[in-house]
Amino acid sequence: MSQGESGRRSTPEPGGAQGPTLGELGEDGILRVVFAAFRDEEAAGGRVLVGPGDDTALLATGGAVLATTDTVVAGRDWRDDWSTGRDVGAKVVAQNLADLAAMGGAGTGLLVTLVAPGHTPAAWVEDLTAGIAAAARAARVPVIGGDLSSTEGPVMVSVTALGELTVARPVLRSGARPGHVLAVAGPVGRSAAGLELLRAGWDGTTRRDLVDYHRAPTPDLAAGPAAAAAGASAMIDVSDGLVRDAGRLARASAVLIDLDADAVGAHAAALTPELPEDVALDCVLRGGEEHEMLATFPDGALGALTGWMVIGRVREAGAQGEAPAPGVRYRGEPLAGGGWDHFGG
Amino acid sequence: MSQGESGRRSTPEPGGAQGPTLGELGEDGILRVVFAAFRDEEAAGGRVLVGPGDDTALLATGGAVLATTDTVVAGRDWRDDWSTGRDVGAKVVAQNLADLAAMGGAGTGLLVTLVAPGHTPAAWVEDLTAGIAAAARAARVPVIGGDLSSTEGPVMVSVTALGELTVARPVLRSGARPGHVLAVAGPVGRSAAGLELLRAGWDGTTRRDLVDYHRAPTPDLAAGPAAAAAGASAMIDVSDGLVRDAGRLARASAVLIDLDADAVGAHAAALTPELPEDVALDCVLRGGEEHEMLATFPDGALGALTGWMVIGRVREAGAQGEAPAPGVRYRGEPLAGGGWDHFGG
Numbered sequence: 001m002s003q004g005e006s007g008r009r010s011t012p013e014p015g016g017a018q019g020p021t022l023g024e025l026g027e028d029g030i031l032r033v034v035f036a037a038f039r040d041e042e043a044a045g046g047r048v049l050v051g052p053g054d055d056t057a058l059l060a061t062g063g064a065v066l067a068t069t070d071t072v073v074a075g076r077d078w079r080d081d082w083s084t085g086r087d088v089g090a091k092v093v094a095q096n097l098a099d100l101a102a103m104g105g106a107g108t109g110l111l112v113t114l115v116a117p118g119h120t121p122a123a124w125v126e127d128l129t130a131g132i133a134a135a136a137r138a139a140r141v142p143v144i145g146g147d148l149s150s151t152e153g154p155v156m157v158s159v160t161a162l163g164e165l166t167v168a169r170p171v172l173r174s175g176a177r178p179g180h181v182l183a184v185a186g187p188v189g190r191s192a193a194g195l196e197l198l199r200a201g202w203d204g205t206t207r208r209d210l211v212d213y214h215r216a217p218t219p220d221l222a223a224g225p226a227a228a229a230a231g232a233s234a235m236i237d238v239s240d241g242l243v244r245d246a247g248r249l250a251r252a253s254a255v256l257i258d259l260d261a262d263a264v265g266a267h268a269a270a271l272t273p274e275l276p277e278d279v280a281l282d283c284v285l286r287g288g289e290e291h292e293m294l295a296t297f298p299d300g301a302l303g304a305l306t307g308w309m310v311i312g313r314v315r316e317a318g319a320q321g322e323a324p325a326p327g328v329r330y331r332g333e334p335l336a337g338g339g340w341d342h343f344g345g
Numbered sequence: 346m347s348q349g350e351s352g353r354r355s356t357p358e359p360g361g362a363q364g365p366t367l368g369e370l371g372e373d374g375i376l377r378v379v380f381a382a383f384r385d386e387e388a389a390g391g392r393v394l395v396g397p398g399d400d401t402a403l404l405a406t407g408g409a410v411l412a413t414t415d416t417v418v419a420g421r422d423w424r425d426d427w428s429t430g431r432d433v434g435a436k437v438v439a440q441n442l443a444d445l446a447a448m449g450g451a452g453t454g455l456l457v458t459l460v461a462p463g464h465t466p467a468a469w470v471e472d473l474t475a476g477i478a479a480a481a482r483a484a485r486v487p488v489i490g491g492d493l494s495s496t497e498g499p500v501m502v503s504v505t506a507l508g509e510l511t512v513a514r515p516v517l518r519s520g521a522r523p524g525h526v527l528a529v530a531g532p533v534g535r536s537a538a539g540l541e542l543l544r545a546g547w548d549g550t551t552r553r554d555l556v557d558y559h560r561a562p563t564p565d566l567a568a569g570p571a572a573a574a575a576g577a578s579a580m581i582d583v584s585d586g587l588v589r590d591a592g593r594l595a596r597a598s599a600v601l602i603d604l605d606a607d608a609v610g611a612h613a614a615a616l617t618p619e620l621p622e623d624v625a626l627d628c629v630l631r632g633g634e635e636h637e638m639l640a641t642f643p644d645g646a647l648g649a650l651t652g653w654m655v656i657g658r659v660r661e662a663g664a665q666g667e668a669p670a671p672g673v674r675y676r677g678e679p680l681a682g683g684g685w686d687h688f689g690g
Contacts, residue, residue, distance in 0.1 A: 022688050025688065050448075055445075055581055055582065056412055056445055057411070058410070058411055061406050061408065064404060064405050064406060065507065066402070066403055067456060067505070068400065068401035068402065068490060069456045069503075071494045073496045077494075099400040099401050103399070113414055115501055145414065146414060147503070149416045149417075149687050151498055152420060153501075154498050156494075156498075162507075170395055172395065172399055173398075235400075252399075343367050
């Protein structure tokens with residue numbers, strides 16, 4: 001869902017002459033708008049036994065259901081002067097579906113919760129729901145329910161994604177073994193690089209791809225099931241930064257992951273010269289909201305896949321309490337933490 | 346989970362000398378506290394194939410999964426001077442499980458999202474998670490995942506409940522037919538009455554049952570599956586008020602529902618003399634957050650159940666566009682709307 005400048009419009013201001021607010025529409029009026037956007041029988045594929053409008057949804061499943069939830073908050077996860085409601089909707093759907101993909105799964109249903117102040121323009125919510133509906137339709141996942149509430153604080157959108165495995169067993173974070181390779185299914189650092197450009201007062205001409213990816217990431221969701229089918233041993237999506245997410249694989253698997261400095265450098269080089277080299281490197285190592293798949297593979301398994309790039313190797317960590325501890329190394333040095341912490345801890 | 350005054354403690358104040366805040370603990374520190382509270386293998390009953398800590402949860406299911414989500418916001422859905430974190434946790438779990446029960450279902454897993462400012466005392470969050478964990482354990486439903494985010498605004502807790510039907514088919518809102526009776530599985534108006542007492546400066550001595558029910562409602566969740574098994578034709582839980590929720594049944598079923606004035610009066614009488622008669626009546630007709638089951642039954646079906654009270658009768662509505670329109674009547678007059686609207690519309 002690449003979004004050109006022509007498709008972008010300024011965020012309606014509270015109190016502006018741009019149509020009614022949520023407070024003016026009232027709950028039933030808002031729900032009419034929202035239900036209309038999500039009424040998409042086509043995507044349902046017969047799985048939705050009960051859709052929005054009753055006490056709960058009822059979704060046909062196989063023997064097991066995947067479930068994940070992710071929330072975005074205005075001012076933290078987006079800025080209204082940089083992202084439209086449509087961008088926000090696309091982003092929150094993508095990050096939820098990426099979690100399903102990182103298990104080797106695909107979506108079967110979404111629940112959408114909006115908590116917003118009464119002065120929020122109804123047009124913004126229409127835009128948000130259009131973005132959610134478009135991203136859901138592109139992934140062939142129906143919106144099956146949700147909730148609506150009000151707040152004095154910033155707008156918040158929470159999505160729960162349900163899904164099913166496309167393979168017999170989920171790909172967990174804990175299956176990486178010494179000798180496996182670490183690979184990514186797409187470029188890393190684009191979202192953080194786009195954010196850096198916006199922060200630097202982006203003039204709208206260069207590297208729109210990065211800015212668009214920051215606003216509404218479009219990770220390769222099919223890469224997750226493909227990696228699972230090819231025998232990926234561990235998988236996660238890059239949501240909080242390469243170092244932090246690779247570190248999660250390393251600790252869950254009790255292994256050491258050596259990042260390949262040349263490969264990291266190649267990802268960073270794709271972000272220059274629009275960004276200084278040190279900033280580009282930081283975007284690759286610590287940039288979150290990327291949502292591309294990051295997985296480990298036994299020797300040879302990667303050969304069956306296209307589009308994946310090796311970015312590290314799995315090594316043996318020390319026995320319990322001995323060095324080297326499970327984690328991520330870059331140029332021979334342990335890289336701790338980094339990436340996004342909601343509470344700055 | 347009746348909560349005595351002895352079990353109540355004052356809400357820790359931001360900046361008080363009552364231990365660390367979320368900002369001081371950091372995301373990983375908070376998650377350690379939260380995961381510890383939700384680590385309850387006992388409740389899982391072998392259904393949780395993957396629990397918290399990976400990209401998604403994986404839950405064993407039969408052929409279909411029920412899914413619903415409900416969110417509470419500080420200052421809207423609770424006041425910190427009237428409710429503890431534990432109350433809030435119990436309440437948000439109860440209202441989600443009530444939605445499952447109103448389909449004839451029972452919970453199989455919960456996803457819990459917390460969005461809170463950094464100055465929130467960690468002790469409040471521990472209290473919240475204890476309330477969620479206790480309510481989940483009482484209902485034998487495991488917490489299988491969730492999300493954590495920060496905001497500059499008020500605390501918000503969002504729960505998604507997954508469940509399974511206990512009967513072959515869900516009880517929808519649309520099955521009420523002329524001649525059926527409308528019945529409730531418990532007293533109506535308690536939560537609103539408790540709120541009225543708190544607003545009037547409750548002295549802590551009278552009608553603790555009402556105040557406790559407002560803080561942490563304990564609807565009879567088993568009544569939903571029992572009603573479904575007995576042949577209930579339509580069902581909902583009283584979340585936004587008797588008139589509003591009965592109205593939803595009436596409109597979904599295209600029927601008229603006549604409330605029984607004597608039965609309504611009996612429910613109101615249970616709230617006097619602590620509340621004036623007119624306030625008590627309003628609590629019964631329009632009080633939300635009650636979460637007891639409200640269902641319609643064909644003639645005779647109610648005989649198999651205990652604890653249910655008839656509170657109305659289903660009549661034929663006019664043909665399309667003709668009077669009487671589908672809705673709720675009380676003393677022969679149509680009662681429109683009423684109950685809670687998040688946006689005051």
